[in-house]
Amino acid sequence: xxxxxxxxxxxxxxxxxxxxxxxxxxxxxxxxxxxxxxxxxxxxxxxxxxxxxxxxxxxxxxxxxxxxxxxxxxxxxxxxxxxxxxxxxxxxxxxxxxxxxxxxxxxxxxxxxxxxxxxxxxxxxxxxxxxxxxxxxxxxxxxxxxxxxxxxxxxxxxxxxxxxxxxxxxxxxxxxxxxxxxxxxxxxxxxxxxxxxxxxxxxxxxxxxxxxxxxxxxxxxxxxx
Numbered sequence: 077x078x079x080x081x082x083x084x085x086x087x088x089x090x091x092x093x094x095x096x097x098x099x100x101x102x103x104x105x106x107x108x109x110x111x112x113x114x115x116x117x118x119x120x121x122x123x124x125x126x127x128x129x130x131x132x133x134x135x136x137x138x139x140x141x142x143x144x145x146x147x148x149x150x151x152x153x154x155x156x157x158x159x160x161x162x163x164x165x166x167x168x169x170x171x172x173x174x175x176x177x178x179x180x181x182x183x184x185x186x187x188x189x190x191x192x193x194x195x196x197x198x199x200x201x202x203x204x205x206x207x208x209x210x211x212x213x214x215x216x217x218x219x220x221x222x223x224x225x226x227x228x229x230x231x232x233x234x235x236x237x238x239x240x241x242x243x244x245x246x247x248x249x250x251x252x253x254x255x256x257x258x259x260x261x262x263x264x265x266x267x268x269x270x271x272x273x274x275x276x277x278x279x280x281x282x283x284x285x286x287x288x289x290x291x292x293x294x295x296x297x298x299x300x301x
Contacts, residue, residue: 099217101276104130110265120217124284125225140233141284142225149232150286161289162297166232177202180247189256190274197249198261206261211253215274219250 100121107114115130123144128137141150147166154160178201185196187210194210211219230236244250260266 099215099276100279101274102279103274104272106270106272107267108270109267118222119279119283121279121281121284125222126284127225127229140229141286142228144221144224147228147232149228150289150291151233152286152289159289161286161291163291163293164232165293166228166238168231168238178244178247180249182249190272192256192274194256199244199247199249201243208259208261209249209255210257211249211255213253215254217254218252219244219254222254223250 102117102119105116105118107116117126117128117130119126119128125142127140127142136154139152141152141161147168149164149166151162151164152159153162178199181198181200183196183198186193187196188194189210189212192212192214194212197209197211198206199209200206227238231238254271255269256271258267258269260268
């Protein structure tokens, strides 16, 4: 599961400055390849986001709380009837200036996904990764906004490369659209990412808070990393 998520955030990245955010609600992100399918619930409210793995093998609910304006990441869970918020801190790395230029090709093709009209786009990082995306500006939540959270999560919890995660950030397509379908262009074991079950709704502010939780910094837990 962890390996799959790290790969996901490398494949499905992009962020620089954030544009105005209007989406509030939930959706489910499906990540699938030739061998497995993983799902994650995503909840968005104002400048905060919650990720929740939908994995039946996890014995207790786990939620990851992130904020646009903070580098603190909280893993919310329960232990022995006690609500715990384990805090991780994202440390932004030095930018990698050696990357190749990103190219974007719009094909003019379109299709409807989850009730949204999407256009087909191909992106190439010049280093062997080429993606087919179906994107829409209609959701009110862009790839750039989404991947800021995912980049922090990947680097802060999994030790991932933040700048590798956000390598597509220079493309305007990422700042104006959300991709409801992303597929690696490769012959075998291609990762496919789908956004489904989109629900625009007002969510309780209390769901996006550590109030009522005992906050513990991961650095203060002996033997923890």
